[in-house]
Amino acid sequence: MTNLHDTLHQHVSSGSVPGAVGLVARGDRIEVQPVGFVDVDGTSPMARDSIFRIASVTKPMVAAAVMMLIEDGRIAPDDPVGQWLPELASPNVVRAPFAPIDDVVPATRPITVSDLLSSKAGYGFPSDFSLPALAPLISELKQGPPQPQLVPAPDEWMATLSRIPLLHQPGEAWLYNIASDIQGVLIARVTGRPLPDFLAERLFEPLGMVDTAFAVPADKLDRFTSYYRTGPKVGLELVDAPDGQWSKPPAFPSGAGGLVSTADDCRAFYGMLLAEGTAAGRQLLSPGSVRLMTTNHLTPSQREESGLFLEGMGWGYGGSVDVEPTEPWNVPGRYGWVGGTGTAAYITPSTGTLTVLLSQVEMAGPSFPAVMRDFWRYAAGV
Structure with missing residues (x-):
């Protein structure tokens, strides 16, 4: 089986992404692999603690709040x-x-x-x-x-x-x-409190999510990746640099897609869900609340009407729930979501697996990019 480094590095080598961080956790075994660079200029190598704009991977965190x-x-x-x-x-x-x-x-x-x-x-x-x-x-x-x-x-x-x-x-x-x-x-x-303050107190601080916020402070900008989209010509065009839109707090902290985070911070949150709301000996959410979040709440017709958004999936609270296996990684009950900036985080309760993929190229539409599909295929062992 191809290893995680090679799975991700093939996409760096092809130029489709400047870099990525992949994390696969199966029980106590955690595999983390940074590959490539934080930008197309190769300014510095990607690191385990590199910070990314996680976009819609924000949604499950806000639903948990x-x-x-x-x-x-x-x-x-x-x-x-x-x-x-x-x-x-x-x-x-x-x-x-x-x-x-x-x-x-x-x-x-x-x-x-x-x-x-x-x-x-x-x-x-x-x-x-x-x-x-x-x-x-x-x-x-x-x-x-x-x-x-x-x-x-x-x-x-x-x-x-x-x-x-x-x-x-x-x-x-x-x-x-x-x-x-x-x-x-x-x-x-x-x-009666700003959203960033409530999330910090009730989620991020208890879970040790030290790099998750709606902006990146100056002393962390050296770990912040650049953000790109595929341009009309060959290559990637810059959307946002480290000193750009996430370098200061926004007027509107977006519960739909405003957070920045790291692979380990995302693992902390999704690991709490996988452990039925428990983390570091504390019960942050009840098992019943976690089940509500990770259970499909859509009818078959509502799922069908969603089109490409939810192909083979339903929707829980804040994230998708796999219902009908369409790919090897679509295990019924798998919960999580993707971010349009090239990010994804999921848990599969039936297998105890947690996956996080952070990259920095904007998704072109609802179809998953090749780097995500290959990463999920690796995590599923197929």
Whole structure:
């Protein structure tokens, strides 16, 4: 079987990624392999503690924080979110998904906490990006590839969101991304604290996630990787340098994709989920909450309507859940998600396996890049 170094290095050698860090944990055995460089110029070698923009790998962490508030008794799954997010107390819905943005009807019921957790609140991206109601999500709310310094502060962001109709009635359909951003605002409103502070106290500090935050401080920028996309011509074009958009705290800390992290920090969080909420002798989440996060909450028709987003997968809270094996690594119950910046983290409870892959090239769409597929194939032993 090819080793982890060779599995990743072939993609560095081909030029598809400047570097990557792969981590595979099976019980007490942890294999970590950094390969390549932090940028295309080869400024310094990739290291185990290199810091990456993890994008949507943020989502499960924010969902876990919402579950903590539920366990604290501060909120309940069936609570309408309008009591904390009055901007969403009486939303309108486009009459049909393809209807003009001003052809609306009232929502038939309130948006609930569980709607946000399961990404069925009515806001977000379907498989068809041409629908009229999606345009303001991209242009005004900056949904899409993370760009933290361009997004307005939470109150302004929510005021703008309140003027945009839902694409579907609450609870009707799974839609991607925006529900996790709303979860982040909900946490801040319920606790009266900024989202970064709550996550640091309840998740990152107890788990020893010392490099996970919404910005990289100056004394860590030497470990921060550059971020690229595949350009229209041959080669990679720079999207963000270490001293760019993540070098200072954003006005809007995105619960959908704003965090930076390392392979070991991601292992700490996902290891807690794999251990049914326990880490370092502390119960951070109850086993029941972890099961809710890692259980599919979508109907077969909702999964089918998601298109390429969830091929062979369902959705738990904050991440996907494998339902129908379509590849050797798609083991039923496998939970986690990918980040559009080239990152991925998953647990497979049935085998006790945890995988983290961090790279720095933007995904071109919902299809997984070759480096991810080869990494998962290696981790699955096929």
